[in-house]
Amino acid sequence: MSRQGSSAVASSHQVAFDDIRFSINVPDTSVKKAHPFASQAQKEKVILNNVSGVFRAGHLTAVMGASGAGKTSLLNVLAGQTDGGHTSGSIFANSSGMTGEQMRKQCGFVFQEDVILPTMTTREAIAMSATLRLGDSVSQQEKERRVEEMIDLLNLRKAADTMIGSPTLKGVSGGEKKRVAIAQEMLIEPAILFLDEPTSGLDSFTAYSVISILKDLAATGRTIIATIHQPSSEVFYLFDDVLFLAEGEVMYQGPTSKVVEYFDGRGYPCPEHFNPADHVFMSVLNNQEGTFDKGKGESNLERIKRLVSYWRESPEAKLIAHARANPPQAATELLSCKREKTKFMTQFCFLLGRETKNAKRNPLILRAKLGQTLILSLIIGLLYLNTKDKTGFAANQNRTGVLFFLVINQVMSSTMSILSIFAQDKMVFAREHGAGYYSLSAFFFSKIGVELPSQIVFPFTAATIIYWMVGLQASVSKYLILCVICILASLTGFSLGISLASFFSSLPVALAVTPVLLLPLMLFSGLFVNSAAIPAYFDWIKYLSPMKWGFEGLMKNEYEGLIIYDEQGVPTPGSVYVTQLGFDDGLDIWMTALIQILFVVVLICLSYLALYSIVNKNQRKSDIGPAHSKTGHVTPDAQEMVVVDVRG
Ligand SMILES: Nc1ncnc2c1ncn2[C@@H]1O[C@H](COP(=O)(O)OP(=O)(O)OP(=O)(O)O)[C@@H](O)[C@H]1O
Numbered sequence: 001m002s003r004q005g006s007s008a009v010a011s012s013h014q015v016a017f018d019d020i021r022f023s024i025n026v027p028d029t030s031v032k033k034a035h036p037f038a039s040q041a042q043k044e045k046v047i048l049n050n051v052s053g054v055f056r057a058g059h060l061t062a063v064m065g066a067s068g069a070g071k072t073s074l075l076n077v078l079a080g081q082t083d084g085g086h087t088s089g090s091i092f093a094n095s096s097g098m099t100g101e102q103m104r105k106q107c108g109f110v111f112q113e114d115v116i117l118p119t120m121t122t123r124e125a126i127a128m129s130a131t132l133r134l135g136d137s138v139s140q141q142e143k144e145r146r147v148e149e150m151i152d153l154l155n156l157r158k159a160a161d162t163m164i165g166s167p168t169l170k171g172v173s174g175g176e177k178k179r180v181a182i183a184q185e186m187l188i189e190p191a192i193l194f195l196d197e198p199t200s201g202l203d204s205f206t207a208y209s210v211i212s213i214l215k216d217l218a219a220t221g222r223t224i225i226a227t228i229h230q231p232s233s234e235v236f237y238l239f240d241d242v243l244f245l246a247e248g249e250v251m252y253q254g255p256t257s258k259v260v261e262y263f264d265g266r267g268y269p270c271p272e273h274f275n276p277a278d279h280v281f282m283s284v285l286n287n288q289e290g291t292f293d294k295g296k297g298e299s300n301l302e303r304i305k306r307l308v309s310y311w312r313e314s315p316e317a318k319l320i321a322h323a324r325a326n327p328p329q330a331a332t333e334l335l336s337c338k339r340e341k342t343k344f345m346t347q348f349c350f351l352l353g354r355e356t357k358n359a360k361r362n363p364l365i366l367r368a369k370l371g372q373t374l375i376l377s378l379i380i381g382l383l384y385l386n387t388k389d390k391t392g393f394a395a396n397q398n399r400t401g402v403l404f405f406l407v408i409n410q411v412m413s414s415t416m417s418i419l420s421i422f423a424q425d426k427m428v429f430a431r432e433h434g435a436g437y438y439s440l441s442a443f444f445f446s447k448i449g450v451e452l453p454s455q456i457v458f459p460f461t462a463a464t465i466i467y468w469m470v471g472l473q474a475s476v477s478k479y480l481i482l483c484v485i486c487i488l489a490s491l492t493g494f495s496l497g498i499s500l501a502s503f504f505s506s507l508p509v510a511l512a513v514t515p516v517l518l519l520p521l522m523l524f525s526g527l528f529v530n531s532a533a534i535p536a537y538f539d540w541i542k543y544l545s546p547m548k549w550g551f552e553g554l555m556k557n558e559y560e561g562l563i564i565y566d567e568q569g570v571p572t573p574g575s576v577y578v579t580q581l582g583f584d585d586g587l588d589i590w591m592t593a594l595i596q597i598l599f600v601v602v603l604i605c606l607s608y609l610a611l612y613s614i615v616n617k618n619q620r621k622s623d624i625g626p627a628h629s630k631t632g633h634v635t636p637d638a639q640e641m642v643v644v645d646v647r648g
Helices: 071-078 100-106 122-133 140-153 174-186 204-218 256-265 276-285 300-313 315-325 344-361 363-383 392-434 440-470 476-503 507-523 536-544 546-559 574-580 589-619
Strands: 015-027 042-055 060-065 086-093 096-098 108-110 192-195 223-227 241-246 249-255 563-565 571-573
Touching: 015 071, 015 315, 042 071, 042 086, 042 241, 042 249, 042 315, 060 071, 060 204, 060 276, 071 086, 071 223, 086 100, 096 100, 108 174, 122 140, 122 174, 122 344, 140 174, 174 192, 174 204, 192 204, 204 223, 241 256, 241 276, 241 300, 249 256, 249 300, 249 315, 256 276, 276 300, 300 315, 344 363, 344 440, 363 392, 363 440, 392 440, 392 476, 392 507, 392 546, 392 563, 392 589, 440 476, 440 589, 476 507, 476 546, 476 589, 507 536, 507 546, 546 574, 546 589, 563 574, 571 574
Parallel strands: 060 223, 060 241, 108 192, 192 223
Antiparallel strands: 015 042, 015 086, 086 096, 241 249, 563 571
């Protein structure tokens, strides 16, 4: 696909929207709370007010307006990306009435803030879009060819093998990252593409080149809509059409070439050699509170209201209304986009490979875990060195202490480390799942698959070092059982961490809640309070402590068959000591291990359900209902739509 010769779309689509209203509830600070704990009264804040317009097929349209005018909100509503709030109005693709969800599934959307895994290279990020969104029926060779085409089209060849990067990992420039995000969307060849500030943070030349690419793309029949701030006049005139928003209402929509003439007719002539975009921003859209237009004797808000009502009555607005009412001939055709779901195994294998690469390219995390395991194990080994050769109360205390530490350390460290990793991965998941890359199950099970080896290797290493340095019973079978229990303790911590990261949307909240949850569970694990002597009203808590089951298993494993001696050299069977500690529930070691496994399974299921409910909520995020088509029919569900091959 050459830059000029991008494949034409089989059916181009005009996007029309009628009476779009979007509002949110915000705290009403003018109403005083009855008491400090009373909930704050809410009021409705209208962000978009009866916005109607048309984005013509095969045209590049700019949505412009002062900061806070509602540009992003309009794009989000039209593309079905709103999160919360109340939305009403109608959206049409040609004559087909569309729901927000149908728009989300069928349109491309480039967000203002791109979320791309920092360790992927430019080529890999674009290839991800090809592998996971072009369907299994497209050959690997074809997908690779399309990726290389995109790299050339967006002028990314120089950065093709550079990592995307993050604030802590050197990577591609801001402009290159933006172009990667555009390439990912262009690869699925959507008939309609929304871009939220594609030029923000770019120098004027790069901004010009990005918009030129979009212009070429629109020329192939696509409908491209981008919000933009302060374009240079060169960039401004690359747009075919412009929609000016002011205070959530339309002030002008039409060809860019007519903007100067339109505002001239309203008493705002553009000075010679002045950038028309700057002129409209400075003299027309300026909504700064308190400033006053002395020449016309009105405030900025009054001027905006006046120009908005002029627009409603203007002949230009009537032309737009006519275009809305008379969609192009391809009226009954449904949206076409090459996005097609891939099989679970394709997604799972891709994500497994990507996560493995991610771990290799980010070796600091693995090294830190290894260092932590080795250093801590050596310290504990030295602290309890050769306990097996000692007798009396102190030896017994040490033996119990080291077993308790083994369990607590595995549960705590696994919980804390996966909690922050998973909470960050969730952000990338939310964006990629929303864009149709993969399913929740593929993400979830690949994540578990990738983390599993470290949940086995590290506890095994720690258990091995500590067991043989401390001495314990020095039996191979007991050593192996101890390793299994430590691995299970690590897995319970891992599943607990994933659950907390899934339940709480904010990482700081999850981090604050974790100790509040873990400390009581530790308290009831059998060392600090005798399990048989817990007051009845708290007794149930011990059954919920994964640490208790791990500790009980380790104690039974170590003390069964062991004779311990007190200070006077009086022997006591170890099993009696274990019973005295309150572990007299009649369960054998394997039963305690089984309960640990049960914890893992239940926590993993709960995490999955928590993520599932978030995903479901996101899928219902736009409440724009199904609009009746201009031919009188309601559009069928997006899932039932035929995916049309739009390659030239
Ligand atoms: N979820 C929300 N909660 C509270 N206020 C919101 C929310 N979404 C939007 N707003 C408010 O709605 C108004 C319009 O926001 P929007 O992001 O659409 O404006 P914008 O024109 O894109 O602004 P900018 O150019 O600064 O990005 C702003 O005043 C914003 O604070």
